[in-house]
Amino acid sequence: MHPRIRWGIVATGNIATVFARDLALLADHEVVAVGSRSLERAKTFAEKYDVRRAYGSYTEVADDPDVDVVYVATPHSDHLATARYAIQAGKAVLCEKALTVNAAEARELIALAREKQVFLMEAMWMRCNPLHLRLRELVAAGAIGEPRSVQASLGFLATYDPNDRLFAPELAGGALLDVGVYPVSLAHHLLGAPRSVRATGTLAPTGVDATVGMLLDYDGDAVANLTGSLTGSLPNTASVAGTDGWIDLPRSFHDTHQFTLHRPDGEDPETYAVELLGVGYTYEAMEVARCLRDGLLESPLVSWADSLAVMEVLDAARGQLGVRYPGDDAT
Ligand SMILES: NC(=O)c1ccc[n+]([C@@H]2O[C@H](COP(=O)([O-])OP(=O)(O)OC[C@H]3O[C@@H](n4cnc5c(N)ncnc54)[C@H](OP(=O)(O)O)[C@@H]3O)[C@@H](O)[C@H]2O)c1
Numbered sequence: 001m002h003p004r005i006r007w008g009i010v011a012t013g014n015i016a017t018v019f020a021r022d023l024a025l026l027a028d029h030e031v032v033a034v035g036s037r038s039l040e041r042a043k044t045f046a047e048k049y050d051v052r053r054a055y056g057s058y059t060e061v062a063d064d065p066d067v068d069v070v071y072v073a074t075p076h077s078d079h080l081a082t083a084r085y086a087i088q089a090g091k092a093v094l095c096e097k098a099l100t101v102n103a104a105e106a107r108e109l110i111a112l113a114r115e116k117q118v119f120l121m122e123a124m125w126m127r128c129n130p131l132h133l134r135l136r137e138l139v140a141a142g143a144i145g146e147p148r149s150v151q152a153s154l155g156f157l158a159t160y161d162p163n164d165r166l167f168a169p170e171l172a173g174g175a176l177l178d179v180g181v182y183p184v185s186l187a188h189h190l191l192g193a194p195r196s197v198r199a200t201g202t203l204a205p206t207g208v209d210a211t212v213g214m215l216l217d218y219d220g221d222a223v224a225n226l227t228g229s230l231t232g233s234l235p236n237t238a239s240v241a242g243t244d245g246w247i248d249l250p251r252s253f254h255d256t257h258q259f260t261l262h263r264p265d266g267e268d269p270e271t272y273a274v275e276l277l278g279v280g281y282t283y284e285a286m287e288v289a290r291c292l293r294d295g296l297l298e299s300p301l302v303s304w305a306d307s308l309a310v311m312e313v314l315d316a317a318r319g320q321l322g323v324r325y326p327g328d329d330a331t
Contacts, residue, residue: 008033008067012045016073020049022278035061062086075165076172080105092119098177101327103311110304122307126254128283145244152183152238155229174208180228182254187224193309199317
């Protein structure tokens with residue numbers, strides 16, 4: 001394997017930019033190619049982030065023999081097609097969250113990665129954050145006793161534009177896939193797959209979900225209360241509580257660099273903190289590198305089963321809200 005991990009970035013939007021900046025902080029990573037629907041945009045991105053090759057399509061990135069990993073940073077509606085092409089070209093894939101539009105698409109992608117023996121990971125960077133790893137260890141080790149509840153919200157006031165990827169049904173917009181995926185993934189990280197999902201919410205004029213509230217229940221007497229919104233500034237905090245204490249994650253819980261463990265007996269709270277490298281996308285990139293060097297097809301931090309279980313919760317919630325995407329009809 002090449003001593004440096006050579007990335008090909010697909011799309012030139014918001015997250016592609018932030019990810020490229022974080023990759024620049026890692027000595028053993030480099031971006032060798034970028035692809036856009038517009039060659040001009042790819043060239044501009046390449047100049048700005050010191051990328052060797054710019055392509056006016058996404059497929060050329062996957063076909064570039066110097067690319068080890070394709071990073072898919074397109075709207076949700078495109079994830080399946082671009083990731084599928086890259087896997088078929090034999091390229092490892094880091095695909096933005098939510099992995100796909102629905103669980104059926106996720107199953108298809110995972111089956112293809114298994115068949116082609118190619119690495120695939122959802123870019124659920126929160127799970128690679130060292131503090132979230134510590135959180136999971138503490139909860140699993142009984143630091144708060146038996147877990148009983150997870151509460152989490154993530155939301156912001158997005159400017160309404162029916163053509164924007166956040167609101168357009170044909171781009172699989174909506175609060176669940178964009179922000180709701182984080183609270184759902186956090187609850188899955190700490191409690192596993194739920195027994196049942198109940199969702200309620202409001203819809204945007206385009207018919208996608210605007211604000212969603214979810215109640216999940218789990219074997220072992222645990223519940224989760226989760227919210228995602230594109231139409232309100234939520235606290236963006238989280239907490240996990242158990243029989244013997246609780247842990248508070250401050251705003252914004254998904255990229256936090258600290259949390260506090262409280263005990264009901266009045267003991268002094270304990271704060272756990274780390275200094276994050278860059279914005280925090282560095283950790284998912286390092287995890288991809290570790291997996292590739294170890295010859296893994298999936299990351300134990302964001303396993304295929306985990307991504308699929310999260311998609312199943314999102315499907316259930318979305319179904320209860322009556323939100324359907326064009327991609328749902330194809331599967
Ligand atoms: N991990 C995170 O923290 C994080 C944060 C934000 C978003 N995301 C995820 O990253 C993905 C992209 O989000 P983003 O915020 O980067 O979106 P964005 O700023 O709108 O960029 C998306 C890019 O996708 C490409 N694209 C392809 N087909 C498109 C279409 N029909 N309409 C618009 N753009 C299209 C465009 O690049 P070209 O024109 O160059 O082809 C565009 O710049 C989503 O899956 C989202 O959930 C993750």
